[in-house]
Amino acid sequence: MTKIPVYFMPGLAASSSIFERIALPDVFEIILLEWEIPIENESLKDYAKRISLKISRKKPVLVGVSFGGILVQEIAEFITVRKVIIISSVKSNLEFPLRMKLAKTTKAYKLIPTNLILNVENLAKFSFGDKVNQRLKLYEKFLSVRDKNYLDWAIEQVILWDRTIVDPKVIHIHGDMDDVFPIKHIKNCIVVKGGTHIMILNKFKWLNENLPKLILA
Numbered sequence: 001m002t003k004i005p006v007y008f009m010p011g012l013a014a015s016s017s018i019f020e021r022i023a024l025p026d027v028f029e030i031i032l033l034e035w036e037i038p039i040e041n042e043s044l045k046d047y048a049k050r051i052s053l054k055i056s057r058k059k060p061v062l063v064g065v066s067f068g069g070i071l072v073q074e075i076a077e078f079i080t081v082r083k084v085i086i087i088s089s090v091k092s093n094l095e096f097p098l099r100m101k102l103a104k105t106t107k108a109y110k111l112i113p114t115n116l117i118l119n120v121e122n123l124a125k126f127s128f129g130d131k132v133n134q135r136l137k138l139y140e141k142f143l144s145v146r147d148k149n150y151l152d153w154a155i156e157q158v159i160l161w162d163r164t165i166v167d168p169k170v171i172h173i174h175g176d177m178d179d180v181f182p183i184k185h186i187k188n189c190i191v192v193k194g195g196t197h198i199m200i201l202n203k204f205k206w207l208n209e210n211l212p213k214l215i216l217a
Contacts, residue, residue, distance in 0.1 A: 044071070
């Protein structure tokens with residue numbers, strides 16, 4: 001029997017090890033994607049096209065977390081997919097919190113000292129939200145991309161993401177305690193009670209139980 005390929009894309013600066021607790025039944029094949037360092041002046045669309053070339057299986061399911069959720073929506077423009085599932089992410093820039101909209105208007109994101117973010121504590125706060133101190137050891141393991149060019153590029157791509165029309169086929173899973181993309185700005189999603197921005201790590205049981213149903217529905 002041919003397995004259903006499920007490609008997983010991690011969040012900003014994170015490695016695919018954030019998916020180590022995700023286990024799907026035998027009918028699925030889990031394939032992990034990693035961030036690549038962007039080419040100079042590469043647009044998000046061009047980057048998505050480049051990553052799409054690494055997806056060799058036909059009609060895959062794409063699952064993306066946070067910025068990875070934004071990326072898989074862009075990848076879906078270049079390949080035929082079975083499903084797109086985003087976790088702790090947004091379906092358009094209309095779901096951004098006010099601080100992100102302001103950062104775009106004021107270009108404040110250009111002032112973020114990404115060379116200072118490169119230490120793991122600051123990077124953890126930036127990628128995963130504020131409630132991180134007790135979990136730094138965890139983040140040392142999961143935050144793998146500590147490249148200034150990548151961080152400068154990734155922050156800009158998130159803030160300047162130009163999607164305003166939501167793809168109604170995208171399945172959106174979101175925690176009601178997400179402090180990066182607060183639930184009050186999110187429409188039409190499956191709400192996970194007590195889920196934070198890092199629920200891929202601590203709500204994995206819910207995801208393991210529900211992802212197969214969502215894929216096969």
